[in-house]
Amino acid sequence: MARLPQLSAPVTLGDQAYAAIREAIVTGSLKRGEKVTERGLAELLTISATPVREALRRLEQDRLVERTGPRSVRIAQFGKEELREFTMIEDALRALAARLAAEKSTAAQRREMCACLDEADALRGELREVAPGTDRERDLVIGIQSLMRRFHSLVDEASGNATLMQMLRTVDAFGAAERHDSLLSEVRGEHRTIVDERYRQHRAIYDAIAAGNGERAEELMRAHSHSSNTSRIASRFPD
The missing domain is CATH 1.10.10.10 (Winged helix-like DNA-binding domain superfamily/Winged helix DNA-binding domain)
Incomplete structure (x- = not known):
């Protein structure tokens, strides 16, 4: 036939x-x-x-x-322990996605990841020149955050695992709004170093993926995801 x-x-x-x-x-x-x-x-x-x-x-x-x-x-609203459970799952899934991306990504996918980070770096340069507490500062932080979210999506896609990508889309939906509010809260009060720190973490993850070092990419992504999620929970549920 x-x-x-x-x-x-x-x-x-x-x-x-x-x-x-x-x-x-x-x-x-x-x-x-x-x-x-x-x-x-x-x-x-x-x-x-x-x-x-x-x-x-x-x-x-x-x-x-x-x-x-x-x-x-x-x-839906989520309590502290429920959100903590979701973030534990997210940490593990993102780490696995980074390992697979290091092992399976194409040159074109890596170029797209790099371009995304380069664009975020350009916005970081603009951020250094604007006054704290202004609308422009907020817009730049949101722009950088959007690019970081895009970077994660590119890593997920480069994993080549459709089931993993679907699971990540699900857990991401539970905390994206909190992640957004958490970063804006951290930047207020001139704590702009958090933006630079998150950028460096993403760049290190990319370098490991580009080098084909799955173990290192997994380790760095797990640490980054855990750090980000810990800040998110603390912002949502301050002691």
């Missing part, structure tokens, strides 16, 4: 609604504990309630929303 080309599944409105609502949760546009309705989300997305209902069922399975009524949900 002749071989037939692979067909890709069509992207439905339900898929698009799921992606859009999930991204709003990840970025903090939808706040932890915020109550939303199917109708309200449908109006924001300019679609009918049916695909929104489908999307919310999937997000409920992901534990990103909690059902509060037949047509309403609340954006």
